[in-house]
Amino acid sequence: MSLQPSTKASVFFDRLKTKQVAIIGIGVSHTNLIRMFHQKGIPVVVYDRRTREELGAIGDEFESLGIPMELGPKYLRRLGGDIIFRTPGMNFHSPELQAARRAGSIITSEVEVFFDLCPATTIGITGSDGKTTTTTLIAEMLKEAGKTVHLGGNIGRALLPDIEKVQPEDFVVAELSSFQLISMRQSPDVAVVTNVSPNHLDVHKDMEEYIEAKENIFLHQNGFGKTVLNADNLITNGFDKLVRGRIEKFSRLSAVQRGAWMDNSGVIWYSDNDSQTRLLRSETLKLPGQHNVENFLAAVTAVWDYVPKEAMRKVGIQFAGVEHRIEFVRELNGVKWYNDSIATSPTRTIAGLRSFDQKLIVIAGGYDKHIPYEPLAPEILSHVKVLILTGATAPRIEEAVRSCKGFSESGLAILHADSLPEAVHLAQVAAGPGDIISLSPASASFDQYPNFEARGRYFKELVNALE
Numbered sequence: 001m002s003l004q005p006s007t008k009a010s011v012f013f014d015r016l017k018t019k020q021v022a023i024i025g026i027g028v029s030h031t032n033l034i035r036m037f038h039q040k041g042i043p044v045v046v047y048d049r050r051t052r053e054e055l056g057a058i059g060d061e062f063e064s065l066g067i068p069m070e071l072g073p074k075y076l077r078r079l080g081g082d083i084i085f086r087t088p089g090m091n092f093h094s095p096e097l098q099a100a101r102r103a104g105s106i107i108t109s110e111v112e113v114f115f116d117l118c119p120a121t122t123i124g125i126t127g128s129d130g131k132t133t134t135t136t137l138i139a140e141m142l143k144e145a146g147k148t149v150h151l152g153g154n155i156g157r158a159l160l161p162d163i164e165k166v167q168p169e170d171f172v173v174a175e176l177s178s179f180q181l182i183s184m185r186q187s188p189d190v191a192v193v194t195n196v197s198p199n200h201l202d203v204h205k206d207m208e209e210y211i212e213a214k215e216n217i218f219l220h221q222n223g224f225g226k227t228v229l230n231a232d233n234l235i236t237n238g239f240d241k242l243v244r245g246r247i248e249k250f251s252r253l254s255a256v257q258r259g260a261w262m263d264n265s266g267v268i269w270y271s272d273n274d275s276q277t278r279l280l281r282s283e284t285l286k287l288p289g290q291h292n293v294e295n296f297l298a299a300v301t302a303v304w305d306y307v308p309k310e311a312m313r314k315v316g317i318q319f320a321g322v323e324h325r326i327e328f329v330r331e332l333n334g335v336k337w338y339n340d341s342i343a344t345s346p347t348r349t350i351a352g353l354r355s356f357d358q359k360l361i362v363i364a365g366g367y368d369k370h371i372p373y374e375p376l377a378p379e380i381l382s383h384v385k386v387l388i389l390t391g392a393t394a395p396r397i398e399e400a401v402r403s404c405k406g407f408s409e410s411g412l413a414i415l416h417a418d419s420l421p422e423a424v425h426l427a428q429v430a431a432g433p434g435d436i437i438s439l440s441p442a443s444a445s446f447d448q449y450p451n452f453e454a455r456g457r458y459f460k461e462l463v464n465a466l467e
Contacts, residue, residue, distance in 0.1 A: 025087025127194030334433030
């Protein structure tokens with residue numbers, strides 16, 4: 001006889017009370033998990049690279065609760081325990097985790113355990129670009145249809161602390177990164193892959209490992225699962241031969257047999273073999289850009305079995321987007337400023353550049369993930385009139401742009417800034433009425449900021465302070 005969902009989670013937590021649990025990383029995905037484990041009487045040791053001083057208030061809280069902490073540059077030197085929860089960004093093949101595994105520790109993650117215990121219908125979304133917007137669109141469509149939705153994962157909210165609230169009739173919508181997927185051996189009921197292009201090659205040993213991590217989102221489905229693939233992306237379209245359940249695809253370029261697609265006139269349809277349903281015209285979508293048409297197509301395909309088309313239309317027409325994704329900040333002296341800090345890869349920046357029908361002033365550069373910038377160069381020449389570079393990747397982006405055919409005739413001006421405030425100042429000086437300025441880094445933020453959200457918020461503070 002199977003356990004009731006709440007009992008299954010309770011049994012799991014009761015068993016943890018007799019184990020020594022290690023949690024690596026006091027970040028967004030682990031802070032509430034640590035609090036929950038402590039409240040339940042589960043013995044926890046917390047490991048974090050930051051010093052006690054750098055932890056600040058959260059360090060004060062955990063210290064007052066009596067939670068042991070291993071901190072600083074050598075924080076993993078005594079890593080051990082019966083069960084180790086790794087932070088999503090930690091290399092799964094790191095020497096410390098390998099040594100702990102050989103010593104008998106169970107290596108897992110918050111999201112893996114959640115999927116093991118979850119009683120609800122699960123929808124997982126991954127991809128190199130577009131996954132956060134697609135995840136949010138799916139959640140909004142389900143909510144519009146009256147469903148109870150638990151949204152989390154890589155989007156910035158841990159799901160395991162809420163597992164005992166999740167009911168079988170609910171829906172879980174989880175954004176899943178390659179770092180989370182690399183060790184997962186359970187796939188969601190509905191798996192969505194928005195696209196795959198080179199990304200995170202500073203952590204993955206090669207592109208093959210990165211692709212294999214993405215495949216885990218559907219590899220462990222049974223015949224009742226559904227996988228949604230981008231037909232316009234060479235890599236994702238090729239995943240269909242590995243899928244065990246239903247396959248549905250979405251396309252902005254051509255009709256598909258099962259799934260959502262856009263015709264040559266801009267009308268979005270859903271096909272179910274010989275049956276076709278007209279949804280809306282793409283220009284009525286509130287989100288700008290062709291990449292957001294693709295995100296909408298992916299979301300529609302994912303929820304078609306659960307959401308009436310009226311709810312999909314309403315969300316498409318009304319949903320204005322997610323913070324840091326081509327987010328309008330303000331207009332000052334006839335100049336419009338946009339925050340696209342989510343553009344941590346060249347493909348994401350390319351999508352942002354193509355969202356506007358004029359040449360832009362762009363602030364780019366940041367942490368180096370060792371991904372190629374050559375594909376970005378011709379797009380910059382076509383869509384940018386002033387390029388302001390900052391951060392570790394500035395020399396690599398400049399080299400790719402200057403080496404690109406057509407650079408000398410493009411008229412592109414390249415400026416350099418030592419900081420984001422200086423970059424904002426240079427952009428303001430270069431702009432005139434009618435111009436558009438966009439922070440679209442094509443790089444991660446870790447050289448100066450903890451995440452792209454912090455970078456985007458700082459950018460907005462700088463822009464809103466301009467006079």
